[in-house]
Amino acid sequence: MSIIVFAESTDGNFKKSTLEAVAYAAEVAKNTSTNCVAVSIGNVDDSKASELAKFGADKIVSIKNDKLIGFVAEAYAKALANIASQENATVIVVSNTYSGKAIAPRVAAKLKAGIVSGVISYPDTSNGFKIRKTVFSGKAFADVNITTAAKVLAITPNTFNTIENNKTANIISVDAGLTDSDFITHSVEISRASGKIPLTEAEIVVSGGRGLKGPENWGLIENLAEALGAATACSKPVSDMHWRPHSEHVGQTGITIKPNLYIAVGISGAIQHLAGVSSSKVIVAINKDPEAPFFKAADYGIVGDAFEVMPKIIEAAKKLKAQHA
Numbered sequence: 001m002s003i004i005v006f007a008e009s010t011d012g013n014f015k016k017s018t019l020e021a022v023a024y025a026a027e028v029a030k031n032t033s034t035n036c037v038a039v040s041i042g043n044v045d046d047s048k049a050s051e052l053a054k055f056g057a058d059k060i061v062s063i064k065n066d067k068l069i070g071f072v073a074e075a076y077a078k079a080l081a082n083i084a085s086q087e088n089a090t091v092i093v094v095s096n097t098y099s100g101k102a103i104a105p106r107v108a109a110k111l112k113a114g115i116v117s118g119v120i121s122y123p124d125t126s127n128g129f130k131i132r133k134t135v136f137s138g139k140a141f142a143d144v145n146i147t148t149a150a151k152v153l154a155i156t157p158n159t160f161n162t163i164e165n166n167k168t169a170n171i172i173s174v175d176a177g178l179t180d181s182d183f184i185t186h187s188v189e190i191s192r193a194s195g196k197i198p199l200t201e202a203e204i205v206v207s208g209g210r211g212l213k214g215p216e217n218w219g220l221i222e223n224l225a226e227a228l229g230a231a232t233a234c235s236k237p238v239s240d241m242h243w244r245p246h247s248e249h250v251g252q253t254g255i256t257i258k259p260n261l262y263i264a265v266g267i268s269g270a271i272q273h274l275a276g277v278s279s280s281k282v283i284v285a286i287n288k289d290p291e292a293p294f295f296k297a298a299d300y301g302i303v304g305d306a307f308e309v310m311p312k313i314i315e316a317a318k319k320l321k322a323q324h325a
């Protein structure tokens, strides 16, 4: 028996969310007296793959195949499900990223496993297998009991801590039993979002709304983001009006983020926007309307005109950066 975790990678590198998933799976393995097996798919170097041990993997299974270098949901899901069967896995952990969301239900269907996505707790196995997840766009929680033998958990990124240790683990290269018919779709071209720091990985996010009046004023967001080493985001209307790319749109219908610091500038704080950002550790809202709903969700608020407030904050952030250079 073992706990399997999907070690998602991009360009041969593991994401922060992958390390969180491995650490989570290792903790579940420890609590259930089993082993944590990390499955790396898509030609990740062995030296890189071995890093997964530091985050708790007892064994690393590496599936190398040139066709798996780009993400192919059907093939990745089949590979992961095959390894889960071989390892007699009781729990399969993925991070609830775009790729994780694509493969978790496929793996669950193949293994006839119960699945919970948006997981925010470790399993409570004192009476069954109870797990907590977010519902209604993060406005409430649900405790779900999974009764199937195999269980798929898609954990929420930025929710669980990683602890590095000096552990090492064997890397076993396997052929996951894939055939040409498993590659019915493939990536033709990958266009990466132009932002310097990926939004989902960012510790700090500076975000702008319709209060900024137009794309010509986005220098205020970008300059503060640069000074703080932050990623940039925006509200839905901003991307709908093509002031910013859709890849920056956060909220119920956009990306969900959980940075340590979220700075919202000229954003009203509608419930659909908050659904994607309210789990940020610290929220700062800058809005000229003291009644803006964002102030109820924010830890710190500045009531003021963004065009007056932002240049002062940017100047202060630049000074701070220079002092610590």
Ligand SMILES: Cc1cc2nc3c(=O)[nH]c(=O)nc-3n(C[C@H](O)[C@H](O)[C@H](O)COP(=O)(O)OP(=O)(O)OC[C@H]3O[C@@H](n4cnc5c(N)ncnc54)[C@H](O)[C@@H]3O)c2cc1C
Residues within 6 Å of the ligand: 208, 209, 210, 211, 212, 234, 235, 236, 237, 238, 249, 250, 251, 252, 253, 254, 265, 266, 267, 268, 269, 270, 271, 272, 273, 276, 286, 287, 288, 289, 292, 304, 305, 306, 307
């Ligand atoms: C089904 C559905 C899904 C949705 N999904 C999303 C989603 O994923 N993400 C999302 O963001 N929205 C989403 N929305 C839209 C959401 O309801 C809001 O309409 C949207 O978030 C408002 O964007 P905003 O705050 O930028 O604009 P506005 O509501 O126009 O707010 C602008 C704010 O800027 C302030 N302001 C104006 N001028 C200044 C100034 N000079 N200085 C400082 N502050 C100023 C105003 O006081 C106001 O609070 C969704 C809506 C629906 C119905």
